[in-house]
Amino acid sequence: EPEVTQTPSHQVTQMGQEVILRCVPISNHLYFYWYRQILGQKVEFLVSFYNNEISEKSEIFDDQFSVERPDGSNFTLKIRSTKLEDSAMYFCASTRQGDNYGYTFGSGTRLTVV
Amino acid sequence: QKEVEQNSGPLSVPEGAIASLNCTYSDRGSQSFFWYRQYSGKSPELIMFIYSNGDKEDGRFTAQLNKASQYVSLLIRDSQPSDSATYLCAVSGGSYIPTFGRGTSLIVHP
8 A cells, every 4th residue: 555654753853953854755646744743732734735835834834844845756844943842743644636535644753852 | 713622531441342432623614524543653544534414334433423513423333452542533624634633542441
């Protein structure tokens, strides 16, 4: 069964450093998403991406965040200057269309900011 | 602000029993409703989605939707210890971006 893959599985970074989280969506999928989940909290939407541009973003997705599809397979989330409160699990998801049959999430990246 | 509310639990049921998980939502315009299962430290895994009022069955799982009451539930029949997890309710409207609840922790004890 097709999978969404994410790397790294765990990243530890110092406050103020830049991090890039990587995702390989399911091939032939056109819509890509980033979510995060702070420990013990809800899964929260960050951003959706289609046709090489952001289609929707939440209030969380401020100027510190950016997304990119640098090639035909990868989808990245960059956090420019990490804060302690950015510590969370970050999940990538993709869908073939902007449909509504539910997401297949990647296995996640646990980001720890120290 | 769209809200999705779930009792955090834990809900504890014996093996073989029916587990009933409930979710309410605030946005009357919501159109699509999802249940995800999340094991500790893992990503959410889609169990079911439902769009229309009534019941939808898939194996041991039944989703129930009542739009008038803004209520969606998940029944798990013949609960197994492997069903022990957190169950997330998610609701979306026209934008297709779901809002997630905090989840209900289910413990199935042998």
